[in-house]
Amino acid sequence: MRKVIVSLLLVSLALAVAPNASxxxxxxxxxxxxxxxxxxxxxxxxxxxxFDLVGDKNAPIVVITTANATNDETNKDFQELKAFGATRLTLLHTDSRETANSDSFIAPLRNARAVWIAGGRQWRLVDSYLDTKTEREIQALLDRGGIVAGSSAGASIQASYLVRGAKSGNKIVMAPGYERGFGLLKNTAIDQHVNTRSRVEDLGEVLQAHPELLGIGLDESTAIVVKGDTASVVGAGFAHFSSREAGAEKIFEVASGASYDFAARRPVDAISESTGGAGDHTVDDKGAIRVAIYADEGSPKAPDLIEGCLTDLSAKFQIRRVTAEEIRQGALSSFDVLAQGGGRASVQSDALGETGKERIREFVRNGGGYVGICAGAYLAASDRPYYLRLVNARVVDREHWARGGGDVQIRFTEEGRRELQQKSPVVQIRYNQGPLLARDAQTDLPTYTELAVFETEIAKKGAPQGVMKGTSAMVSSSFGKGRVFLSSPHPERTAGLERILQAAVTWSSGRDSSPNP
Incomplete structure (x- = not known):
């Protein structure tokens, strides 16, 4: 299987499959x-x-809840749309094809700017709406310039080939009698929950039977926006595009902020292409990644340690230390990534001041990368007023933050092994009072992707036993157009793990997620 890990800047939206399409x-x-x-x-x-696509929170939006067992106004998607400010919502649900063919039922679709199809079970949408006036009005809404959106089953139903349509269970990928979707995206099959349910290769079964199709697998908290002939990836994870070429399956994993051209069946401006597993790749040719290392109060040793991990790859990284004052003066505009190392987060925050912290937020929001280690990870969390609030993370057992230092074991998640190019699932790494991270509940920030968890713990200086194990050790997240990587332990202080920092800086820059070979 051939794979490509792609990290690019967000480009304009469109999408197609045929090789010689106009x-x-x-x-x-x-x-x-x-x-x-x-x-x-x-x-x-x-x-x-x-809402950016819809253009107005006061626009009429139809929410189809039929796929879900909760199909009334208590449906989670319906409630979240209300909470995010939608003022003109109409709920549509029926189990009757006769009703779905009635003019009174489809009337809201004729006046809508957008339709949202909630998740649940695909077969319910097929039984109620396939080949009815309701399906035709959804297509008509799109044809007049509207927005058709959906999550999980609400995404799969929009393909021409429907996966997981079986009434007997969603583990059956191909279900006779339930293999046709609405066809809003022609010649495609769409799968979802790819990262959390280990479905990366599941569409291979469909493509073997139907080699003309393009498979689209979507991680949770990840979406593609399609206009014409390009799909743009947004959110926290990857979109997985698979096709059959010369009798073999080819998969491109396209990260948030990048795009995929369906006419070429390739990512837009793909950086590298491999013929083996992760790490077997060519180097991107877009020039060195410009890395600013915070070197001021609250971070006495970190600049040397971070620089030491990157200077051996001078062709890939251009490094310069920056002070808090330089950050306040807008120096980050000349860089791709800010690396914020260990020390004291509160002192770093004071040195930066509100202006400096807003400059960092602005930098990441507009597409920059942030790599925070130990104190830099504390600083990026969301549960203290003086934090940067780049990541939807809270600090567990803050009162025992000074729990001591030493070597601990961390276990990488599947996403962590992929993003950080780690072959071993468990490594020993240096820890020195870094934050124990857990998911926070900030409504204006996306959930983070967990890359590694603490497998063992340090509980000195009165810290209770059993708290550290299982908390997040490394995480990644989007913030606006930018990317954030946080590590509680110290890869830059652990012999043999320097590659983690190199991969994190590269990923956060929006380039190829793996370091120079």
Whole structure:
């Protein structure tokens, strides 16, 4: 299997599949309007994109809840749309095809600017709406420039080939009698919950039977926005695009902020392509990544340690130390990534001041990267007024933050091994009073991706036993157009783990997620 890990800047939206399609006539995506497909999970980071596409929170929006067992106004998606400010919501649900064919039922769709199809079970949507006036009005809404969006089953139903349509269970990928979707994206099959349910390779079964199709797998809290012939990836994870070429399956993993061209069946401006597992790749040719290292109060040793991990790859990283005053004066505009190392987060916060912290937020929001280690990870959390609030994370057992230092074991998640290019699932790493991170509940921040958890713990100086194990040791997240990586322990202080920092800096920059070989 061939894989590509792609990290690019967000580009304009469109989408198609046929190799020789006209540039002006999309053959997969909509000619007008836009399609938004979500891989399920937390949608906090996706709702703003939906409303950007709709253009007005006062626009009429239809919510189809039929796929879900909770199909009334207590439906979670319906409630979240209200909470995010939608003022003109109409709920549509029926189990009757006769009702779905009635003019009174479809009337709200004729006046809507957008339709949202909630998740649940795909077969319910097929039984109620396939080949009815309701399905035709959804297509008509798109044709007149509207927005069709959906999550989980609400995403899968928009493909031409429907996966997981079986009434007997969602582990059955191909279900005779339930293999046809609405076809808003032609020649495609769409899967969801890819990262949390280990579904990366599941579409291979479909492509083997139907080699003309393009498979689209979506991680949770991740979406693609489709206009014409390009899909743009947004959210916390990856979109996985798979196809059959010369009898073999080819998969591209496209990160948030990047785009995929369905006419070429390739990522837009793909940086590298491998013929083996992760790490077997070519180097991106977009020039050195410009890294600013915070070197001021509250971080006495970190600049040397971080610089030591990156200077051996001078062709890949351009490094300069920056002071808090330089950050306040806008120096980050000349860089791709800010590395904020260990020390004292409160002292770093005071040195930066409110202006400096807002400059960092602005830098990341506009597409910059942030790598925070130990104190830098504390500083990026969301549960203290003086923090940067880049990541939706709280600090567990803060009163025992000075729990001591030493070597601990961490276990990488599947996403962590992929993003950080780690072959071993468990490593020993240096820890020195870094934050024990857990998910926070900030409604304006997306949920983070857990990359590693603490497998063992340090509980000195009165810290209670059993608290540290299982908390997040390393996480990644989006913030605006930018990317954030946080590590509680110290890869830059652990012989043999320097590669983690190199991979984190590269990923956060929006380039190829793996370091120079």
């Amino acid at each position: 540039a002006n006539v999309p053959t997969v995506g909509p000619r007008e309007g836009a399609v938004l497909l979500v891989g399920g999970g937390d949608k906090t980071s996706i709702w703003p994109m939906f």
